[in-house]
Every structure is written in C-alpha cells, then in structure tokens.
Amino acid sequence: MTKVAGDLTDAPASTRRRPAPFVVTFYRSAIAKKWLMAISGIILLGYVLAHLVGNLKVFLGKDDINHYAEWLRELGEPALPHEVLLWGMRIVLLGAFVIHIVAAYQLTMMNRRARPQAYRSPRDYVAADFASRTMRWTGVIVLLFVIFHLLDLTFGTVNPGYESGNVYRNMIASFERVPVAIAYIVANLALGIHIFHGAWSMFQSLGLNNPRYNAWRRYFAMGFAGAITTGNVAIPLIITTGIYP
Amino acid sequence: MKVTLNVWRQRSPNDGGSFQIYEVDEVSPDMSFLELFDVLNEQLIEKGEEPVAFDHDCREGICGSCSMMINGRAHGPESGTATCQLHMRKFEDGATITVEPWRANAFPIIKDLVVDRSAFDRIVEAGGYITAPTGTASEANLILVPKEVSDAAMDAAACIGCGACVAACPNGAAQLFTAAKIQHLNLLPQGQPERWSRVIDMVDTMEEFFGSCTNHRECEAVCPKEISIDFIALMNRDYIRAQFKQRRLTGQKS
Structure with missing residues (x-):
C-alpha cells in the first residue's frame, strides 16, 4: 500500500483540544457575567413592577384582587391551555433569579481573590455610596425574604388558614401579624436600596452610555426604586395599621 | 508646619x-x-x-x-x-x-510603599497596540478623524498607568485602566483592524489578574487624569459585541 505524504514521518499528532462551546467561554468572562446580571436584572425589575401593579389591587377590594389572580392563570387562553403562560413566566423568572445570584456569587469570590489583604487603615470613599457597597447584603436579605414570601403567600405553609385563590384573605391574614409586616417592610427597603444601585449600574454593564442621556440613568434608578419601595411598603403598612380595612 | x-x-x-x-x-x-x-x-x-x-x-x-x-x-x-x-x-x-x-x-x-505593577504590562501586551505601517510618515490628514472622537481618544490616552483605579476599587478591579488602554485605540480609525480581538484579549488578560466591576465609580473619583467611567461602558459594549462577531470567513471551517 502506497504511503501518503502524511504518513511518511512519525510526527506527533496534534494535541490541540476542541475549543469549549461558545456559551461556556462566554460565561467564563466577568464582563459577560455582569452583562447577564444586567439582562436578568431587567427581567426581575419588570417582574417587580408587574407584581406591585397587581398587588395594589388589594386596595380596590377583595373581588378586584382575587379576580386579578384568576386572570393570571387564564393568561394566554385560549391560544394556550390554562396556566401555561403563567408557568412559562415563572420558569423565565426563576432562570433570571438563578443566573443573577450565581453570577453575583462567582463575581464576589473573584473580587475577594483580587484583594486578599485588605487595607489596614480606614478607607475614605469618595464616590461609592451606601447602596453600591451593600449590594451583597441587600441581595441576601431579598433572597431570604423571597423564600419566606413564597412560603407565606404562594405555598401558604407559614400563613394561618391559607386559602388557595383567596389572595385578599391571605394577605390580610399575613399582615395582621405585626412582626411579619415589619419583616416585609424591612425587606422591601433592602430591595429598594438594591434597585437604586442596580437600575443605574445595569446601564454601565450593558455598555449603554451616552452623554445625551447619562443623567437620566440615575433619575430612572431613583424613580424606579422610589416607586417600587413606596408601593411595596405601603401594602403591609396600611393593612397592618388598619388605615384601610 | x-x-x-x-x-x-x-x-x-x-x-x-x-x-x-x-x-x-x-x-x-x-x-x-x-x-x-x-x-x-x-x-x-x-x-x-x-x-x-x-x-x-x-x-x-x-x-x-x-x-x-x-x-x-x-x-x-x-x-x-x-x-x-x-x-x-x-x-x-x-x-x-x-x-x-x-x-x-x-x-x-x-518593599514599604513600592508595589509591582507589571500585571498592567501584561494587559497592554495582550493588545494595546495597532498594526502600524512602517516606513516614512504618511500625510497627517490622510485619515480624517472627527474632532470629538480624537478628543475622546486623547482623554482615554491620558492614562498614566499609576494603578490608583485598582487601589481605590473595593473589588480590586482594573476596569478603568484597561478601558482607557483599549478605547484610546478602539475609538480611532487606526485602531479598527484589531478592535474586536483587542478588547477580548485585553479583557481576558485583565480578568486573570484583577477583580470585576460593580460600578462603585471610586476609580473615576481618584484617577489623577480624571478618566471617565464612560470608557468602561464602551469597553463592556465592545466586549459583548466582539463575543457575537462572526470573524470566520464564509465557507471556511472553524
């Protein structure tokens, strides 16, 4: 059998490994993680806003909010079967939540490695504000709160006499417990502080920077954080103090 | 005193x-x-x-x-x-x-107050240059650059590589330095041939050594050359765009 050119020598075979898939190499980068945190952050911001708009119906009365809750399950019908669009949204939301937290954790670890020895003298911060320096704390508070919130008003595990579908009753029952109402208020203040930095920071992470609108990025973050916090704090505050029956 | x-x-x-x-x-x-x-x-x-x-x-x-x-x-x-x-x-x-x-x-x-900043050199080596044609200097106005663009590139080029951005950053990130070193080239026509490979190579090298940005803006506040974090946003945008660029020529196998 005639030898072909390639077989003439015993040259070692290439040890070049196949490059990792694009998503893997992409995710390895910290800038890409921040980009994903911004994208997932936008999804979470959209959810938080929609959640607030829906829940403010508690002030319109029992029928309004319970009817709204039923409408959520019917969303997408008749094109989609019952609850399918709701579950789709829940899956997207959970995905965004997981990406946001995992990326934040990995970046935090990377940042710790970047400065293993802290400054020995006190730092004099010029620009870093309270919100930007407490993102990890407010983030963890919000995570713990979300777990409690789901057990309280979605699964009803920690809600006395939980009735599935009777959102109005469940909310009143939950907020009649003063410590729970205080926990809701504290957690939502933490969420507001988190959004105050995040809703500004995401523009930088996405590379959305233009002198024409740069000032509005801060106004947007302030307005969004202010509106969400006011609404979310108002619900337990007004129900617990009994201003609104 | x-x-x-x-x-x-x-x-x-x-x-x-x-x-x-x-x-x-x-x-x-x-x-x-x-x-x-x-x-x-x-x-x-x-x-x-x-x-x-x-x-x-x-x-x-x-x-x-x-x-x-x-x-x-x-x-x-x-x-x-x-x-x-x-x-x-x-x-x-x-x-x-x-x-x-x-x-x-x-x-x-x-020793004492002296630190080794050669990690910065590694970042610049990874792509902080252009494919300059050698030979006699060409006519200066051969490539026209808008005034605003050359001003912005000069603002980024003002970086003296002192490392204050890293020192001030609560995360020990070198984003402001790297962004300045990338963008003073990426903004200009002369920097375009390596624009996308430059941002990937320099950012990936940066991340081998330093932390990641959480937008505290502390670097901008202490920078002796007052370089803006706007350049960090431009670097982020170029990096993500570069990731999605298809540089393979049509018909070639990867």
Whole structure:
C-alpha cells in the first residue's frame, strides 16, 4: 500500500483540544457575567413592577384582587391551555433569579481573590455610596425574604388558614401579624436600596452610555426604586395599621 | 508646619509589615507630598535607619510612578492629581497622615510603599497596540478623524498607568485602566483592524489578574487624569459585541 505524504514521518499528532462551546467561554468572562446580571436584572425589575401593579389591587377590594389572580392563570387562553403562560413566566423568572445570584456569587469570590489583604487603615470613599457597597447584603436579605414570601403567600405553609385563590384573605391574614409586616417592610427597603444601585449600574454593564442621556440613568434608578419601595411598603403598612380595612 | 506620618513599613514581599510613626518638623506648605518623604528619608538616614522605599520618577504628574494610599484615598485628598502634585498646604498643621501601599493581589508589595505593577504590562501586551505601517510618515490628514472622537481618544490616552483605579476599587478591579488602554485605540480609525480581538484579549488578560466591576465609580473619583467611567461602558459594549462577531470567513471551517 502506497504511503501518503502524511504518513511518511512519525510526527506527533496534534494535541490541540476542541475549543469549549461558545456559551461556556462566554460565561467564563466577568464582563459577560455582569452583562447577564444586567439582562436578568431587567427581567426581575419588570417582574417587580408587574407584581406591585397587581398587588395594589388589594386596595380596590377583595373581588378586584382575587379576580386579578384568576386572570393570571387564564393568561394566554385560549391560544394556550390554562396556566401555561403563567408557568412559562415563572420558569423565565426563576432562570433570571438563578443566573443573577450565581453570577453575583462567582463575581464576589473573584473580587475577594483580587484583594486578599485588605487595607489596614480606614478607607475614605469618595464616590461609592451606601447602596453600591451593600449590594451583597441587600441581595441576601431579598433572597431570604423571597423564600419566606413564597412560603407565606404562594405555598401558604407559614400563613394561618391559607386559602388557595383567596389572595385578599391571605394577605390580610399575613399582615395582621405585626412582626411579619415589619419583616416585609424591612425587606422591601433592602430591595429598594438594591434597585437604586442596580437600575443605574445595569446601564454601565450593558455598555449603554451616552452623554445625551447619562443623567437620566440615575433619575430612572431613583424613580424606579422610589416607586417600587413606596408601593411595596405601603401594602403591609396600611393593612397592618388598619388605615384601610 | 509639622506633621505626624503613619507609614507602612515592609522589609520584603513576604515580610508581615506594620505601621511606623514618624514626626517630621519644618515642613513647608509648598512642598509636594514626595518632598515630605525626601525630608523624612534624610532624617532616617541621619539617624542610621533604613529610608522609606517609595516609587517616584517625573514628579510632574505624567509618569504614573508615584503610588500612595494617603488617609484611605489613592493619591490623597486632592482630586485629579497624582501624589507628586499633592502639596502639603492641603493638610493642616500638626495633622496625622496615614500612608499605605496599593493593595491588590496583582500588585504584590516589593518593599514599604513600592508595589509591582507589571500585571498592567501584561494587559497592554495582550493588545494595546495597532498594526502600524512602517516606513516614512504618511500625510497627517490622510485619515480624517472627527474632532470629538480624537478628543475622546486623547482623554482615554491620558492614562498614566499609576494603578490608583485598582487601589481605590473595593473589588480590586482594573476596569478603568484597561478601558482607557483599549478605547484610546478602539475609538480611532487606526485602531479598527484589531478592535474586536483587542478588547477580548485585553479583557481576558485583565480578568486573570484583577477583580470585576460593580460600578462603585471610586476609580473615576481618584484617577489623577480624571478618566471617565464612560470608557468602561464602551469597553463592556465592545466586549459583548466582539463575543457575537462572526470573524470566520464564509465557507471556511472553524
């Protein structure tokens, strides 16, 4: 059998490994993680806003909010079967939540490695504000709160006499417990502080920077954080103090 | 005037190090902060003690050698200046001033206030250049650049690589340095051929050494050249765009 050119020598075979898939190499980068945190952050911001708009119906009365809750399950019908669009949204939301937290954790670890020895003298911060320096704390508070919130008003595990579908009753029952109402208020203040930095920071992470609108990025973050916090704090505050029956 | 200095002394990279207190009298308010250290070192030499090692070179704010964390702020209380351009009149008579070296994993301390900043060189080596045609200089107006663009590129090019951005960053990130070194080329027509490979190579090298950005804006506040974090946003955008660029030629196998 005639030898072909390639077989003439015993040259070692290439040890070049196949490059990792694009998503893997992409995710390895910290800038890409921040980009994903911004994208997932936008999804979470959209959810938080929609959640607030829906829940403010508690002030319109029992029928309004319970009817709204039923409408959520019917969303997408008749094109989609019952609850399918709701579950789709829940899956997207959970995905965004997981990406946001995992990326934040990995970046935090990377940042710790970047400065293993802290400054020995006190730092004099010029620009870093309270919100930007407490993102990890407010983030963890919000995570713990979300777990409690789901057990309280979605699964009803920690809600006395939980009735599935009777959102109005469940909310009143939950907020009649003063410590729970205080926990809701504290957690939502933490969420507001988190959004105050995040809703500004995401523009930088996405590379959305233009002198024409740069000032509005801060106004947007302030307005969004202010509106969400006011609404979310108002619900337990007004129900617990009994201003609104 | 008279000042009390609380200076970080560390004999060698592996030495533990500690703060030492020194009193310096007869300080002129017109002295620069580095000249204060010259006076201190003369005192120490006269007493037969080891002088404080600190980086310095041009002493006119353009070389990026000086690097001191003064009272918890990179390059001290005066904004838009390097340590060498900080004058003693910015301090009160009888003040106690704490001086520390930059602290970052990628900036190991060599001695006292001197750190090794060669990680910055690794980042620039990865792509901080252009494919310049050699030979005689071409006509300057052959490639037209809008005034605003050349101004922005010059603002980024003002980076002196002092490392204050890393020192000030709570995350030990080098985003402002890397963004400046990328964008002063990526903004100009001459930087376009390597635009996408440059941003990927330089960012990936940066991330081998430094932390990640959480947009505290602390780097911008201490930068002696007042380089804007706008360049970080431009770098982020170029990096993500580069990731999605298809540079393979049609019909070629990857």
